[in-house]
Amino acid sequence: MSTEQSQVPQPDQSRWYGQASFTPGERVDLHASSLESVSVMQARKAIAAAIHTAPSGSLEVAAPIETPQFKVHRIGQLVCAIRKVYDDTTLSLTEEEVTPNNMFAGPDITLASVTDISDRTQMDDRKAA
């Protein structure tokens, strides 16, 4: 391999790259090099942030690829966060925070009712996809 060839920048495999053209208030067309490995939610966030700093025209964006381990880590964070709200050992709710909707709801929370797993709501980004 020659010196020139070795100096050619290689794509960063941990990131995806995309281009967007748009006018303010109108639809943004996104073309990404590896969109199949990126959640739509993530792409939206990256573009929204880019547009915020570049109010019109075209732009290029790059963001980390959402790997499976990243997804699972994020889900783990969500689970732990929601659990902490009810965990006696980590947080005490004040009387004002106690409403019928943020406590366990008595008879209808028996887990025997959780049987129909076909009634699954999709994650928001999957819906958008």
Place this chain on the structure above:
Amino acid sequence: MSSLFKKALQLITGEPSGLAATLKVPKDHTFRKYSERELIQLESEIGAKLFGEIPAGGRREFFCLDENTWIWHEEAVNTQTGRREISTTRYEVHDNGILKVQEGSRYMFIEGAELDNFVRATQLYYEQIARDIYKHTPQTGKIAA
């Protein structure tokens, strides 16, 4: 044995199934707090059902232990030998993949269909525990109306 694994084993073996029946809120809606352990056991009852029916005489647990650790525990009677077989698997989230740790087996990063299924299972787990235990809308993380 690591403290993490001890914690997982304690969660798995410490209580009989059917915990939900003992964790009902009184009818007068007096607010009752739960320990982390009790909450994980409630979640695990949902997690176990994500993978279909549990064979007769068997037992399954699947839960999120912490942000980077998931536990699968399965007990089943081998129909040929009549012996009870028990296996516990720990899935660890690392920067470079999800490591599957089983006693007596080689550690390996899961891939392919197993990885896809695992990711999907964790998503369903969150959606269902958020909605059915914590009464939150999974998509927004806010209390359901």
